[in-house]
Amino acid sequence: MAQHLIDVETIGVLTSGGDSPGMNAAVRAVVRTASRSNINVFGIRHGYFGLINEEIDKLDTHSVSNIIQRGGTMLKTARSEEFRTKEGRTKAAENLKKYNMDALVVIGGDGTFAGAHKLSEEHDINVVGIPATIDNDIIGTDETIGYDSALNTALDAIDKIRDTADAHERMFLVEVMGRDTGFIALETSIASGAEIALLPEELTHVDEVKKQLQTMLKEQRRSSLVVVAEGDETGGAIKLAERIKDDFSQYDMRVCILGHIQRGGAPTARDRVLASRLGASAVKVLREGHTDVMVGVVNNSIKITPMRVAISKKKEIDHTLVELAKLLR
Known part of the structure; x- marks a missing residue:
């Protein structure tokens, strides 16, 4: 987990991988938190594919109005084979610099985080991940957005x-x-x-x-x-x-x-609150100088996990619940 003071003026935000209810709430929180701190935000459509192909638009507080209750993702999502290559990631990094983005917030699962981690390692890009997957399999957070x-x-x-x-x-x-x-x-x-x-x-x-x-x-x-x-x-x-x-x-x-x-479908209240907390926290930790990390909630407190740790293994199920299921059947 690298940490150094950075002056954040412009950030990008994208959603990638499988969609999950609450992604829109996370995007909204990122945009509105950044705007309150006079940070510009670019929304990147279709995940890493859109970053490579310059599907990039300016977002403001009005852009994210009336989306917190909507499922899916306003930024759309897609998979990108090109981003799996060094050449593709170089093109993505060049586009971040072209739009003067100081950092990138990625919302998704372990595949999304693995891509962000490589982008950070290879091109010294400031990245923060927000865990959003219905599978709930990301370590470093009690629940993922959408679960x-x-x-x-x-x-x-x-x-x-x-x-x-x-x-x-x-x-x-x-x-x-x-x-x-x-x-x-x-x-x-x-x-x-x-x-x-x-x-x-x-x-x-x-x-x-x-x-x-x-x-x-x-x-x-x-x-x-x-x-x-x-x-x-x-x-x-x-x-x-x-x-x-x-x-x-x-x-x-x-x-x-x-x-x-x-x-x-519409995200539950629990997912909307979780997404809002994590979206706001992502901007906060960037301003504090953290990079190549994921933000999560553990025991109702925000936790920062190095990206390399978050992608290193899957979260285990609670085996006490397995025993409970057997007991009650």
Whole structure:
């Protein structure tokens, strides 16, 4: 984590990678906090792709009016293969200098942060990251922007599925997002009262799933709910259903994949407040001379984490919650 006093007059802000509810609230906080300190702000559309291709516009307090409640990102997002190359990052750095930007605030996940870290290392660009991903897999913060919204979206859908599962005495396998991490699957399974939760972090063989379902049959449960993270080693909800349906023909089995509805929609109040805190803090730490860092919230306090640490490993799920899910099923 480099630290040196810098005179910040102009900053850029971009959103990159997968969108998450609350990104707009973070952009708004960056712009309004900077404006209060007489710092100019440029919004960079389509992430690093837009930085390379000069999709750059001046932002002010009016530019970010009436966006705090909107999902998605007003700056749009995209992936950039060119930015993965040294030549692409050189072009990005040149455009930052062309627009006299002293620093760059990046809003996204670990891929976004890895790009910012390389930009800082190779071209001495001042960067600060704001963690925004529904996966909640970034260390250095208790929650990432968008996670609470995605969690509540998934829970609302699962509650509705539970109603019809009970009415028809069916088994539902519900797949939620989480290719590498099971935060959404774990917490929605507890909150919805699901009988089984399958997570990428917890090795669960199909035979074990069958055993658990047999136990439910013996308990004469005529409806059941299994929450599956898309990255679970069973292959997701569809493949799991194919592998167990012949053993449970007495169940009317259905598969429901929630998919991208978890990324959309208005952010929750919790995400709006989190995004506002982190956006304002990003500007503050830049003015204090911090660079190549990520801002997060730990135990309700702002925490600064070196970018190299933030991208070095994934956050682990809370295994006490795993045990709680097993206890309550």
